[in-house]
Amino acid sequence: MAGFLAIFSQGLPRAIALAQGSAGPVENALSPVLILVLCVVAGIGTLMLLPGRREDVFRNIGAVVLLAAGLIFAAVLIHYVGSQGRGGMSIYFWLFSIISIVGAVRVITHRRPVYSALYFVLSVLATAGLFILLWAEFMAAALVIIYAGAILVTYVFVIMLATHSAAPGEKEGSEMGGLNEYDAVSREPLFACATGFTLMGVLLFVIFDRAPAGGGAVSAAVMSHPVSSPGSVQAIGEYLFNNQLVNLELAGLILTIAMVGAILIARRRVVGGVETSETPEVTLGPATPVDDNPHSIPVYGTDNPRAKAYPET
Amino acid sequence: MDPLALQHYLAVGAILFVIGLIGFVTRRNLIVMFLCTELMFQGVTINLVAFGRYLNNDLGGQAFTIFVLVIAAAEASLALGLVVLLFRQKNTLDADAWRELKG
Numbered sequence: 001m002a003g004f005l006a007i008f009s010q011g012l013p014r015a016i017a018l019a020q021g022s023a024g025p026v027e028n029a030l031s032p033v034l035i036l037v038l039c040v041v042a043g044i045g046t047l048m049l050l051p052g053r054r055e056d057v058f059r060n061i062g063a064v065v066l067l068a069a070g071l072i073f074a075a076v077l078i079h080y081v082g083s084q085g086r087g088g089m090s091i092y093f094w095l096f097s098i099i100s101i102v103g104a105v106r107v108i109t110h111r112r113p114v115y116s117a118l119y120f121v122l123s124v125l126a127t128a129g130l131f132i133l134l135w136a137e138f139m140a141a142a143l144v145i146i147y148a149g150a151i152l153v154t155y156v157f158v159i160m161l162a163t164h165s166a167a168p169g170e171k172e173g174s175e176m177g178g179l180n181e182y183d184a185v186s187r188e189p190l191f192a193c194a195t196g197f198t199l200m201g202v203l204l205f206v207i208f209d210r211a212p213a214g215g216g217a218v219s220a221a222v223m224s225h226p227v228s229s230p231g232s233v234q235a236i237g238e239y240l241f242n243n244q245l246v247n248l249e250l251a252g253l254i255l256t257i258a259m260v261g262a263i264l265i266a267r268r269r270v271v272g273g274v275e276t277s278e279t280p281e282v283t284l285g286p287a288t289p290v291d292d293n294p295h296s297i298p299v300y301g302t303d304n305p306r307a308k309a310y311p312e313t
Numbered sequence: 314m315d316p317l318a319l320q321h322y323l324a325v326g327a328i329l330f331v332i333g334l335i336g337f338v339t340r341r342n343l344i345v346m347f348l349c350t351e352l353m354f355q356g357v358t359i360n361l362v363a364f365g366r367y368l369n370n371d372l373g374g375q376a377f378t379i380f381v382l383v384i385a386a387a388e389a390s391l392a393l394g395l396v397v398l399l400f401r402q403k404n405t406l407d408a409d410a411w412r413e414l415k416g
Contacts, residue, residue: 016407023332051340077321097325104329104352108336108345120352123329127355130325134366139375143358146382151351151389158393159344162400182341182407188340196335203327207320240379241374247376251383265394 035204042069043197049109050189070101080208080221093133100126111183113159117152128193138233262296322363343406344397347389356384361403 013290048054048062076092086255105117105122124147131140163180333352340346358378365374396406401408 038347043377046335055346077324093321097321100325101328101332106334107348107352112344113345114346116348123352124355127329127359130322130359131362134322134362136362136366136375136378139358139362139378142382145388146349146369147355151386154389154393155344156349158397159416162406163345164399180342180406182405182409183345184342186339187341187409192335196338197330198330199334200327203331204324207323207327236372236379238374239375243373244376246411251380258390262390262394265391265398273415296367 032205032209034202036071038069038076039204042066042073042200044194045069046105046109046129046197047189049105050186050193051109051111051183052189061237066105070098074098086190090133092129093289096126096129096133099123100130111179113163113183114156117159118156120155121148121152124152135232138236227276319363319367322359322367323374325357326359326363329353329359335341341408343408344393346408347392347396351385351389354381357381 042065045064045068047064049059049066050062078094103119107123108121110116110119121211122144128140128143131137131143154237171172320358330353333349336349336352337346339348358381361374361377361381363374365371365377374415399411
């Protein structure tokens with residue numbers, strides 16, 4: 001507890017120096033106090049960064065604080081790797097994870113939903129890079145195709161369908177202009193940040209403290225060859241159909257049910273929309289031509305046989 | 314030789330999960346809330362693939378990731394259909410507009 005207070009009183013850089021100074025002989029380089037302090041700092045940064053009725057300067061300060069906390073955490077992790085005698089570091093891992101986390105933070109802090117979706121694409125792509133580092137090439141491709149390709153296109157379509165322009169009372173041209181009130185102001189940011197970063201601190205503490213020293217490191221013999229050398233897709237297919245056959249069929253069933261459900265939901269919506277539309281005279285049956293004149297081809301959607309598609313000028 | 318341990322991937326997965334959780338609680342736009350659930354799914358898939366790679370070195374983690382993707386796709390299609398339906402009812406995407414729902 002005394003160390004905790006000392007860290008608070010002497011500032012964060014001193015804390016880092018303290019943690020890194022004691023990291024040499026002790027195999028656990030990540031002290032719980034350091035994780036706690038970093039989580040608190042990151043929580044404050046996120047709290048300031050979340051959308052709300054504040055000035056932009058405030059949000060910029062939050063962004064800087066959050067970025068600093070993340071970089072310090074990354075530096076400590078790099079030191080942790082070095083202290084375990086497994087020197088060198090995979091630059092791609094740090095690159096991909098930093099991009100992924102920054103994208104995720106932008107997803108939850110950006111005020112405009114379309115930009116949130118685009119930052120989510122960025123995060124997904126970085127995660128696919130992490131999967132490639134884990135020798136899961138097929139999963140990386142599937143993640144890009146399914147998430148960035150299919151699901152995100154659906155999201156963007158729905159955002160564009162269901163977002164109307166600024167609320168009538170909102171003044172245009174201001175900083176909040178063109179934004180809906182529910183996008184610009186977040187709900188219970190203090191409570192959410194406190195709970196979430198407490199959870200993050202506990203998770204990180206468990207991950208780094210309860211693991212055995214050097215635990216989780218794959219032995220060199222196993223690591224030298226990937227999961228499945230030439231055809232990862234073929235290996236996954238054989239695994240799925242040999243070991244997970246019932247689950248695979250259940251997955252197909254779930255997809256079918258979801259498709260039927262989505263069609264049902266969409267169909268109900270379309271029928272309701274037609275019934276309540278303001279042009280009830282429009283019917284959707286084909287009208288019959290009145291004669292052989294090609295200029296008298298009737299317009300679909302009207303009862304009037306004299307309404308022509310190609311009126312003589 | 315990979316110098317990284319399992320913990321690094323688990324840490325990234327945990328951070329992504331927590332960020333998604335915070336976003337789900339704080340944001341009030343229904344669509345962004347569902348985006349945050351996708352973020353949480355993403356953190357979980359990183360955990361699954363990393364465990365499958367580092368603990369057993371088999372394909373079990375990747376197979377479960379496929380199932381997670383299946384659930385995510387089904388959830389996204391149904392949830393977005395419902396979101397459009399709700400938007401037609403109240404003409405807003407605010408989650409607080411449905412405060413009168415009980416339970």
